[in-house]
Amino acid sequence: MPETKEKEAPPSQEQKLIDQLANSDPGKAYQAYHALTEKVTSAGDPGKEAERERLAKVLAGALNATKTVKERRGEKQVPRYNEKVRGELARLVSLIGGQQNVEAISKAMNEIDAREAERFALDRMTDEKSTASLIEFAKNGLGPDFRIGCINALGFRQGKEVVGALTSLTNDKNAGVRQAAFNSLANQTDPSADQAFAQAIAKAQGRDLLALQMYRVRLAGTLADAGNKEAAKKVCQAITADKRALKPQQKAAKIIASRLG
Known part of the structure; x- marks a missing residue:
């Protein structure tokens, strides 16, 4: 008897919507993105862990899906979807979160075209x-x-x-x-961050020196806001003791120190 090929499973509703994201009609593409966003939002409800995991797998798979194209030197694997679609998929994946999805986004970032959208997605996670x-x-x-x-x-x-x-x-x-x-x-609440400033300021000149001094003042403020008064005081003292520090930076450091008690 001749062998019978197994029929491929029909595409899921999510897969149809993903394919619709690539539609040249902006209205249809928007409808697909809106529908997918609603699905992702709904999957975030309590008790829907299984649905969330299933949806994440579909979206992450599409994000890294490839297709074969023929070139003079042979065949080549390229991303299945264009930059715009992959950027939207990355945003949808980021809304779901989860470590397994970090891997999917990180893998996709090896491709040049959509890496900025995927950086945005990682930023949200x-x-x-x-x-x-x-x-x-x-x-x-x-x-x-x-x-x-x-x-x-x-x-x-x-x-x-x-x-x-x-x-x-x-x-x-x-x-x-x-x-x-x-x-x-300068946004870090770890006092050890000041070591880099101390070393760089000792060698810096001109505009670089000014920028570093401004960032260092902000670090002092960050430490103070975080409640690390002693570390903030030390940074302020270092700024005011620096003979090359400009008056505005020294004044700002003194103001921060005066508020620390």
């Missing part, structure tokens, strides 16, 4: 694994602009690993990356 992914891409991501975006995202997170990563990035070859790292360090 606040678990440890997403932080680790942001650190990895801040250090080794493709292009300084993308890396700076990841560094800025790290500025809104706390922890020893974040401070360590940002501190190492203050020695990066790219000036923009270095400045972004200091800017994000």
